[in-house]
Amino acid sequence: MRKTYIIIVLVATLVVYASVLVSPGQLWIVGFLSMLIPFFLVFHLLGALWTINKLNRVFFYHLITLIIGLPFILVTFRIHVNQEGTEKFSVLSYNVRVFNNYAHLRNENFESSKKMVEWSVSDDSEIKCFQEFYNKNDSDIFNVVEKMRAAGWKHVYFKKLFIDRSKAEFGAVIFSKYPIVNQGAIYDDEGKYQKAIFADIRYMEDTIRIYSIHLKSMSIDVENVIDAEKLSRSYKQTVHRLRNGFVYRSGEVNLLARHISESPYPVILSGDLNDMPYSYSYFKLRNILSNAFEKAGNGFGFTYNGKLFFLRIDNQFFSTSFQIHGFATHREIKYSDHFPIKGVYSID
Numbered sequence: 152m153r154k155t156y157i158i159i160v161l162v163a164t165l166v167v168y169a170s171v172l173v174s175p176g177q178l179w180i181v182g183f184l185s186m187l188i189p190f191f192l193v194f195h196l197l198g199a200l201w202t203i204n205k206l207n208r209v210f211f212y213h214l215i216t217l218i219i220g221l222p223f224i225l226v227t228f229r230i231h232v233n234q235e236g237t238e239k240f241s242v243l244s245y246n247v248r249v250f251n252n253y254a255h256l257r258n259e260n261f262e263s264s265k266k267m268v269e270w271s272v273s274d275d276s277e278i279k280c281f282q283e284f285y286n287k288n289d290s291d292i293f294n295v296v297e298k299m300r301a302a303g304w305k306h307v308y309f310k311k312l313f314i315d316r317s318k319a320e321f322g323a324v325i326f327s328k329y330p331i332v333n334q335g336a337i338y339d340d341e342g343k344y345q346k347a348i349f350a351d352i353r354y355m356e357d358t359i360r361i362y363s364i365h366l367k368s369m370s371i372d373v374e375n376v377i378d379a380e381k382l383s384r385s386y387k388q389t390v391h392r393l394r395n396g397f398v399y400r401s402g403e404v405n406l407l408a409r410h411i412s413e414s415p416y417p418v419i420l421s422g423d424l425n426d427m428p429y430s431y432s433y434f435k436l437r438n439i440l441s442n443a444f445e446k447a448g449n450g451f452g453f454t455y456n457g458k459l460f461f462l463r464i465d466n467q468f469f470s471t472s473f474q475i476h477g478f479a480t481h482r483e484i485k486y487s488d489h490f491p492i493k494g495v496y497s498i499d
Contacts, residue, residue: 192227223428246422252285273302284309296309339406349362366400366424367425422465426464444478472499
């Protein structure tokens with residue numbers, strides 16, 4: 152009986168681990184299987200600790216499954232010391248949630264909006280990528296492009312998703328203190344914009360490509376996930392939206408990976424993946440680029456500022472041409488539902 156149980160659990164573990172290698176666009180159920188990876192890791196860790204004094208077959212079974220799952224442990228928790236280096240530059244990525252200017256987010260006298268704009272402008276990163284960006288040229292608060300240019304970020308690529316009746320602009324943007332020599336956006340084969348932009352930037356004697364991305368949101372109500380009673384009433388809708396999110400993001404990240412493979416320059420990719428590190432999206436990018444948190448981050452690196460606080464959905468990835476000297480999640484900046492992340496790089 153014990154042998155049968157071990158075999159069943161081992162097979163289930165390997166299937167769950169392998170789920171990140173299969174596109175949800177081909178088999179949507181793998182999106183849900185990959186969400187089980189942290190639970191399997193905890194299960195095998197507790198099992199190994201429980202049987203460590205016996206050093207029997209069960210202990211080694213748990214130990215082996217933990218070793219196989221080492222890549223998932225490494226994407227979860229890291230400890231690093233910042234490295235010294237010369238001629239470094241920083242890349243900031245921040246989902247600013249339209250600087251809290253949605254009707255349901257508006258704050259008294261726009262206090263949090265002012266603070267978020269002020270912090271975004273004052274941050275000293277030479278390159279800044281913003282998702283869910285908002286700009287209004289005739290506003291003293293939200294004329295962010297003007298403020299950035301006045302502060303020294305004179306080179307701007309702003310891909311506007313739409314412009315409302317008041318002439319306010321929404322979209323994605325890359326600011327740079329270095330010249331932008333080329334720019335563009337990623338579209339699917341049918342010409343649909345994929346909420347991913349890039350800028351080719353002249354840095355010293357080199358040209359580098361910076362991507363700013365915002366993959367498909369899960370579009371789920373957090374309350375329906377954390378409240379058991381609400382979940383029991385809306386679980387079909389939640390599952391449907393999760394499934395659609397897994398499938399859509401797999402298509403987005405496949406297009407993105409293809410675009411990166413055709414880049415003539417070394418790449419740094421920043422943005423909101425809307426997916427956890429135990430996902431096809433994350434591992435698809437991880438297979439072609441290095442992850443900044445894994446190489447230079449500390450702790451768990453959670454980036455979501457909400458009730459599901461344990462999510463790390465904002466990331467930076469980079470080509471092997473770069474060296475990373477530090478990576479930080481600015482959890483002290485609590486104005487948006489995402490924390491800003493920053494990587495410090497040099498180029499070989």
